[in-house]
Amino acid sequence: MITGDRGSASVWAAGGIAAVLLVVGLIVGLGSAAATRHRADSAADLAALAAAASATAGSDRACERARWVARRMRVELSACRLAGWDAEVEITAQTPDLLLGFGSATARARAGPVPE
Numbered sequence: 001m002i003t004g005d006r007g008s009a010s011v012w013a014a015g016g017i018a019a020v021l022l023v024v025g026l027i028v029g030l031g032s033a034a035a036t037r038h039r040a041d042s043a044a045d046l047a048a049l050a051a052a053a054s055a056t057a058g059s060d061r062a063c064e065r066a067r068w069v070a071r072r073m074r075v076e077l078s079a080c081r082l083a084g085w086d087a088e089v090e091i092t093a094q095t096p097d098l099l100l101g102f103g104s105a106t107a108r109a110r111a112g113p114v115p116e
Helices: 010-053 058-072 097-102
Strands: 077-084 087-094 106-111
Touching: 010 058, 010 077, 010 106, 058 077, 058 087, 058 097
Parallel strands: none
Antiparallel strands: 077 087, 087 106
C-alpha cells in the first residue's frame, strides 16, 4: 500500500463532479437564454399579426390587441406603431431569474400587405 496517495481519489472525484456541474449549469443557462430569445421573436410575430388584423379598427385598437397578445405570452410590448395597413411592434422578454444579469431579449416584427 502506498501511503502518500491516501484520499487523492476523493479529491479528484469532487473536482470532476464540480466540473460536470459547471458545464451543466452553463448549458442550462445558454438554453434558457435561447428560449427567451425565441419567445420574444414568436411574441413579436404574433403581436404584429394581431395588430395588422385589427388595423381597420384604428391604431389604438390595433395596439391594444398587440398588447393583449404580448401579455398572454408573458412579454412586454415596448412599442407599437400602425402606419396605414402595416403594424410594427417591439417586444421585450425578461430572462428567467437564473439569468437576471444578462438583461432582456428584444425582438421587432412587422406585419401587413407585401409591398409591390
